[in-house]
Structure formats: C-alpha cells, structure tokens
Amino acid sequence: MVTQMKEIVKAEEGEVFDIELEADLLKANKKLAKENKELLRKHGVAAIDIMGSIGAGKTSLIEKLVQLLKGKYRIAAFKGDLTTTIDAELIARHGVEVVPINTGKECHLDANLVRKALQKIDLNNLDLLFIENVGNLICPAEFPLGSEKRAVVISVTEGPYMVMKHPFIFMDADVAVINKVDLAQAMKVNVKKLETDVERINPNAKVAVTNCRSGEGVDKVVEALDL
C-alpha cells in the first residue's frame, strides 16, 4: 500500500501563534533538593539547615551543638560562605568533618552546591548533618536544600525588628533561635517581644533563647530540634 505524505504544515510568514509552556523556573532547585533529601533519608542522615542573619551566631550555635551531641551522634557539617574557610575551621576543630562550600558571589546555598558537598562525605557513617547557610534572612527561604528541619538564628544586637522585617524566613522555620541574650539589656531589646513576633507569624515554630558563647539555652535548641 502506498502511503501519501501530506505537505509539511508550516506557519505562514507573519502568522502569530501561542505556545503553552507552563515552565516552572524554580523546578531545577526543587528537584535537586528532593533528590538530596531522598539520598539523606536513604542513609538515615538527618540534615538540619542553620540559616540566619550575618553575625547572628550560626557558627557558634553549631559549635555548641556539636560539643553537646558528638557523643550521641556521628556529625558532619557543611558551611556556606562567599569566601574563606574561617567558619568551617572553627567547627572542624571540634573533631567533626566539615565541607566548606564557597558560593563565590551567590548569597545563599542552593541544592546543587549541597548535592556536590554530599558527594564528599561518607553518608554510611553519619547520623546528623548541619548545613550552615550564608548569613542572609531573605534568599535562603526560597531555596530548599533537602534538609529535614530548618532553623533560623537572629541575635539581639540586630535590634528589635528582625522577625517583623523578615516574616517569610520565619514562616519557613521549624526552630527560631534568638541569640546573644546576654546583651539584650545593653541593646535595650525586648527578647520576649521577639519571641511573640515569631509565634504570631509561625505558631508552629519552636523558639529558643540562647547565649551561644556560654552555651546557655543551647539545650533548648537540642530539644526543639528533637535531637
């Protein structure tokens, strides 16, 4: 049987046509974050995002958490920064493996960078992974990394409005940490008000008040993270 090929249908010159795309621009990161999560879960590793403002005490918090928990869990950490490995070294001196992630110019970690870092550690011998993000209360909220829980750290030295000014990152948080409580009086910052700000925005978020230098309150963070 001879089949007849019909003439190629082409748009005529000047013809206008619509293409439905439904192209999700955030899909790539979401997909990688999901893959990271699955990989971590497969190896029984709980990953916890530590996000927060610049200088809030994220690294100090991780240092104290590592000191408290390294007898109970096998721990590693990823430390995101634009440049330098200063913070990564601070964490590593407590005897845990740290992968520094230098983002170059990017102001937040993304799932791709975390995926690369996951390839550098032995997930078979790990229980707990802290992922410290770049100091930033805005962008990290939009870039899931594949963690089980997200903690956000702010400190009283940033003034009284940090929670109110950044509702979205707190809406994304499982735990909020208000650090440097020892300086609250000097800063004339009402810590209770900051706590209620978090509760108002996200009633599900647990709040811990800390002095990560002395370690005061870090046990409450451990409790809040179910560790």
Next chain:
Amino acid sequence: MHEFSMTTQIVNYVLEEAKKHNAKRVDMVHLIIGKLTFLGLEQVKFAYEMLVKNTIMEGSKLHIEEKDGVVRCSNCGYEGDLKYEDDPVYHVSSPTLNCPKCGGTVNIMGGKECTIKSIRLVA
C-alpha cells in the same frame, strides 16, 4: 531578590523555545509570579527590557500575572489567602501562618510560583 538572574533565565528559555519553532519574533511572554516569591515585579520588568535588547524578543510585551498566596488549614479545611496580622506595638502588618477561619496553623499551598505560562511567537 534575584530578579536579574531569574529574568536572564526567562529570556534564555524563551529564546530557546522561539528557536525550536523557527520564530522570527516573540510578541508576548506571559509570566505567573506568586506574591510569596521574593521577586520585585518592577525589577523584573526593568531587567527584561534590558535583556531582550538586540534579540528577537525586543519589543515584546511582558505580561505578569500575579498569584495570591494560598494556604490550607488541616484543621478546618479553609483554603485561601494568608491572614495578615497587625503588630500591637509597631502597627505593622505581617503575614502569618494562622488560619483566618479557625486560628489553627496552615500550610502554604500556592503563591510561590515563578512560571512561564505561555509565549506568543511570530513566524
């Protein structure tokens, strides 16, 4: 916050699609941007004007459809916009995860989109 890099992604994507269809020109790009994303619409439009210069997208209309935030309450089944509450001390309104109907806690179901819905090409 990342309007420029996001818009670069958009322009590149559209140019790829236009190339696939051998289009001579792009007339219109229909974007959907959720209100809970961190994209400033003015900056997206500004970046767009700059990035399409000297491409087949120059002169095209950027139509941005804004989507409201959508939350769902697992307690009472409410589905709709977020509840905004006033701070009692500073009288500033902020979004919350409280259910507007029953006060329970909601999950965010929508409003975080950044999607190229469709494009209009000229052959």
